[in-house]
Amino acid sequence: MDAHRRPLIDRTPALLAEGYAWLPNRMRDSNGSVLRTRLLGRPALAVRGPEAVRFFYDESHVRRHGAVPAPVLDTLFGQGAVHTLDGDAHRTRKELFLPLLEADPVARLTDHVTTAWDEAVRSWSERDRVVLFDEAAVVLTRGVRDWAGLPPRSFDAEPLALDLVAMVDGFATPGPRHLRARRARARQETRMARLVEEVGSGDLVAPADSVLERVARHRDPAEGPLDSRTAAVELLNVLRPTVAVSWFVAFAAHALHRWPAHRERLRGGDAEFATAFAHEVRRFYPFAPFLGGRTVTGLTWHGESVPAGGILLLDVYGQNHDEELWGDPYAFRPERLLDRPPGRDELIPQGGGDPAAGHRCPGERVTVGLLEALAVRLARLEYTVPEQDLRIPLRRIPTRPRSGFAVTGDALPDRASAHPSTTRQATTRTGPVG
Numbered sequence: 001m002d003a004h005r006r007p008l009i010d011r012t013p014a015l016l017a018e019g020y021a022w023l024p025n026r027m028r029d030s031n032g033s034v035l036r037t038r039l040l041g042r043p044a045l046a047v048r049g050p051e052a053v054r055f056f057y058d059e060s061h062v063r064r065h066g067a068v069p070a071p072v073l074d075t076l077f078g079q080g081a082v083h084t085l086d087g088d089a090h091r092t093r094k095e096l097f098l099p100l101l102e103a104d105p106v107a108r109l110t111d112h113v114t115t116a117w118d119e120a121v122r123s124w125s126e127r128d129r130v131v132l133f134d135e136a137a138v139v140l141t142r143g144v145r146d147w148a149g150l151p152p153r154s155f156d157a158e159p160l161a162l163d164l165v166a167m168v169d170g171f172a173t174p175g176p177r178h179l180r181a182r183r184a185r186a187r188q189e190t191r192m193a194r195l196v197e198e199v200g201s202g203d204l205v206a207p208a209d210s211v212l213e214r215v216a217r218h219r220d221p222a223e224g225p226l227d228s229r230t231a232a233v234e235l236l237n238v239l240r241p242t243v244a245v246s247w248f249v250a251f252a253a254h255a256l257h258r259w260p261a262h263r264e265r266l267r268g269g270d271a272e273f274a275t276a277f278a279h280e281v282r283r284f285y286p287f288a289p290f291l292g293g294r295t296v297t298g299l300t301w302h303g304e305s306v307p308a309g310g311i312l313l314l315d316v317y318g319q320n321h322d323e324e325l326w327g328d329p330y331a332f333r334p335e336r337l338l339d340r341p342p343g344r345d346e347l348i349p350q351g352g353g354d355p356a357a358g359h360r361c362p363g364e365r366v367t368v369g370l371l372e373a374l375a376v377r378l379a380r381l382e383y384t385v386p387e388q389d390l391r392i393p394l395r396r397i398p399t400r401p402r403s404g405f406a407v408t409g410d411a412l413p414d415r416a417s418a419h420p421s422t423t424r425q426a427t428t429r430t431g432p433v434g
């Protein structure tokens with residue numbers, strides 16, 4: 001039988017087993033930038049490259065409604081989220097998130113987060129050891145909670161951080177992590193919906209122009225005001241991904257540990273280098289593996305086809321490690337992004353295309369801003385990295401250093417004088433990414 005016509009075996013189990021490496025491995029076995037496969041019981045076509053990004057984001061090619069599997073909606077995004085809308089409904093809902101594309105709100109959010117970080121660092125002196133991933137999640141939660149207008153007395157940062165992290169951590173896996181993610185989402189949607197209702201009834205005054213206020217008064221022209229559950233979903237679609245920047249903070253710490261030479265330029269306050277470093281962290285380390293949409297019509301890309309009702313996949317991790325685009329893609333080199341700032345559709349850890357018109361992440365500016373500020377702070381901290389498991393398993397989605405990146409010693413500023421007998425270990429076990 002012609003290899004083109006042979007029925008394809010469903011690759012969902014291979015995806016679960018191989019994680020981030022699944023598509024790049026299969027792409028390598030084919031011609032390198034397109035792959036015909038089957039996923040979730042449907043024919044699928046995976047593509048990569050800047051031209052393919054434009055093909056993927058063409059609304060006449062794919063729609064998002066019905067594209068996101070229910071287990072992902074019930075954990076990561078929420079039912080009825082902006083991610084699942086198309087056409088005018090998407091554009092109107094997206095307006096909620098457009099202030100995130102502007103410099104001022106992003107600067108204010110960054111101020112909230114860096115203030116929370118500086119306070120947290122002072123408190124670390126009382127601790128033997130801190131896990132940066134966990135600490136960053138609480139700091140980011142505190143910052144985004146205050147910036148978004150949530151009343152701090154009703155939303156303690158620590159339990160909220162645990163739930164927001166759980167929603168991300170458990171979206172792509174069966175088992176206990178997934179159950180935790182479902183429970184976390186159900187709990188926080190209920191709380192956020194109540195909050196939105198209080199704002200709607202006038203029992204609570206949300207700060208003017210805060211995310212909370214905007215979500216509570218948002219109207220979809222065709223449907224009127226958002227019901228409180230959908231408003232809660234969109235409020236969480238600002239809080240949750242902001243806290244997800246803790247994954248990148250742990251990766252930044254990993255990069256500074258593996259390639260300590262970058263510390264100097266960050267410490268010195270070289271702003272352009274901080275931006276390049278943030279971009280390289282987002283390119284090099286794995287987060288979103290790929291994106292998918294349902295094909296509206298039969299599509300052909302570089303000689304391979306998928307019928308209407310199939311799946312078009314954009315190979316995010318593969319494109320961010322494409323030899324042709326990046327040259328030596330598995331080397332961590334922020335300088336590559338100093339010499340040549342990335343084109344719109346080249347660096348796609350948070351999607352491609354135009355964020356105002358399409359589905360590209362509206363939080364990219366927030367992510368880069370936070371990562372620049374926190375990477376500089378990390379580089380200025382003096383700390384010891386004790387022995388721990390720093391491997392980053394590619395089979396786990398989403399992945400991170402296994403230990404969460406623990407530090408001891410001078411990160412805890414007054415520690416040496418408070419506990420003079422403490423011995424400092426400099427032994428560290430790191431593994432390659434993978």
Ligand code: HEM
Nearest residue numbers: 082083238241242244245287288350351359360361363366
């Ligand atoms: C850890 C950092 C982040 C990563 C890796 C990330 C990644 C992504 C990706 C891959 C998409 C899908 C793009 C697509 O479907 O084409 C997305 C969409 C989205 N992101 Fe982010 N994001 C991050 C941070 C943020 C932040 C900080 C916010 C808001 C404050 C945010 C809000 C959103 C929203 C609302 C969407 C849906 C956009 C739409 O469907 O139109 N993200 N993000």
